[in-house]
Amino acid sequence: EAKGMLALMLYAEARRAARRDPRGAYVPLEQQDVSLWDDSQIALAERLLHEANAGGPTGRYQLEAAIQSAHAARRITGTANWDVGVKLYDHLLALTRSPVVMLNRAVALAEIEGPAAALDVLAPLAEDKRMAGYQPYWAARGHLLARAGHRVDAAEAFRVAIGLTTDEAVRSYLQGQLGKLSDD
Numbered sequence: 001e002a003k004g005m006l007a008l009m010l011y012a013e014a015r016r017a018a019r020r021d022p023r024g025a026y027v028p029l030e031q032q033d034v035s036l037w038d039d040s041q042i043a044l045a046e047r048l049l050h051e052a053n054a055g056g057p058t059g060r061y062q063l064e065a066a067i068q069s070a071h072a073a074r075r076i077t078g079t080a081n082w083d084v085g086v087k088l089y090d091h092l093l094a095l096t097r098s099p100v101v102m103l104n105r106a107v108a109l110a111e112i113e114g115p116a117a118a119l120d121v122l123a124p125l126a127e128d129k130r131m132a133g134y135q136p137y138w139a140a141r142g143h144l145l146a147r148a149g150h151r152v153d154a155a156e157a158f159r160v161a162i163g164l165t166t167d168e169a170v171r172s173y174l175q176g177q178l179g180k181l182s183d184d
Contacts, residue, residue, distance in 0.1 A: 003052035004062035010045035011068035082111040115147035135164035
C-alpha cells in the first residue's frame with residue numbers, strides 16, 4: 001500500500017504544470033494539455049504501481065493509483081480510458097463504500113453512458129449530508145445537469161459550488177461555467 005500511495009502522489013504531481021494555464025486559470029483534467037505532464041514522474045509511478053500490485057493484495061491506494069494510471073495512459077494513447085476508470089471505481093467502491101468514490105465513478109460513467117446515467121448514480125448522494133458542503137459534488141452535479149440540458153438546476157448547483165470554493169481560480173472557472181448557461 002505504501003508503494004501504491006507513493007504512485008498516487010506521483011501521478012498527481014506529474015500533472016501539476018497542466019492544472020493551470022499560463023494566466024493561472026484552472027484547467028479541468030479532461031482539458032489539460034497532456035504534453036505538460038511529467039513523463040519521468042509518470043514512469044516512476046507506473047513502476048511503483050506494478051511493484052505494489054506484484055507484492056500482495058490490492059488495497060485502496062493501489063486502486064486509486066490505478067485510476068490515475070488510466071488517466072495517464074491518455075498521454076501515450078491520446079485517448080481517455082474512461083471504461084477502465086469506471087471498472088476500477090467499481091472495485092474501489094466495493095472496498096470503501098465512499099460517497100466520493102461514487103461521485104468520481106459517476107463523472108467517469110458520464111463520459112461513457114452520458115449525463116443522465118451519471119445523474120441516476122448520483123441521486124442517492126443528494127440524501128448524504130456529507131455532500132451538502134462538498135464542493136466537488138456540487139461542481140460535478142452542475143456539469144452533469146448542464147450536459148443533460150437542465151440549465152436551471154445546473155445553475156443552482158454551480159452557485160452552491162461557487163459558494164463552497166476557496167480557490168479563486170476554481171471559483172472563476174465555475175463562474176464561467178455558470179455564465180455559459182445564460183449564454184446558450
